[in-house]
Amino acid sequence: MDQRTKLRMEARAKVLKAMAHPSRLFIVDTLANGECSVAELTKLIGCDMSTVSKHLAQLKAAGIVSDRREASQVFYSLTAPCVMGFFDCIENVLRQGLQTQIELVDAVVERN
Amino acid sequence: MDQRTKLRMEARAKVLKAMAHPSRLFIVDTLANGECSVAELTKLIGCDMSTVSKHLAQLKAAGIVSDRREASQVFYSLTAPCVMGFFDCIENVLRQGLQTQIELVDAVVERN
DNA sequence: GGCACACTTGACAATTTGGCCAAATGGCCA
DNA sequence: TGGCCATTTGGCCAAATTGTCAAGTGTGCC
Secondary structure, X not given: OOHHHHHHHHHHHHHHHHHOOHHHHHHHHHHOOOOEEHHHHHHHHOOOHHHHHHHHHHHXXXXXXXXXXXXXXXXXXXXXXXXXXXXXXXHHHHHHHHHHHHHHHHHHHHHO | OXXXXXXXXXXXXXXXXXXXXXXXXXXXXXXXXXXXXHHHHHHHXXXXXXXXXXXXXXXXXXXXXXXXXXXXXXXXEEOOHHHHHHHHHHHHHHHHHHHHHHHHHHHHHHHO
């Protein structure tokens, strides 16, 4: 892998890595319906606010969300709505994986 | 986040995490052009074959690639070509992030 | 100024990940 | 069977990730 390709893959990986966490996926899913304050997200997720704040910082660093201050609250919103398009494909992969597992079990049952 | 949602997000995260690594992204990109043996991929990536094998195992566990044995070689191919659709969006996010940085620099220059 | 509120950051421990080496496995052929 | 080749697996260590608590920052209000 030449240097140029490596750098491009690293940049891409950074974006994917930012989304590759249950809480952060949930945040993205939630923000797709409109902006949210950190407190709201914290309540929905159910863990420490500092944890949520750090997840949001990661998403922001990746360019997936952006923040807006209003008085003492900070509202986050989705700046890259195209990531919502990932979910259809991911659900497909999950379904396909499940199907494969069923087939494997069937094959074992068949054999016995 | 209720249990059901949490499980779904974890499943989705597993698929994304499988792709969220430079070498694994490169593998996916390469396999999009047709199947490859582990040795070929190892040569292209330029690290230990055992490392590549483990990356492939992760992609396979996530249901993104599948393997086919032919004599002593193992050929991998992309079973979820829809993941290629991620790249357009990711490139968008990266471009947008770059643009944002330029604007920030401009703002600083403006101020001085 | 001082206080309360929403949020972010730093320090830290626990867990996971990534890479290499060496050893094991699987399949072909003499 | 034994040897060879491609690949996988296990052991190990360094580095990255995650979460929590405590302390810090920023904003509005009295």
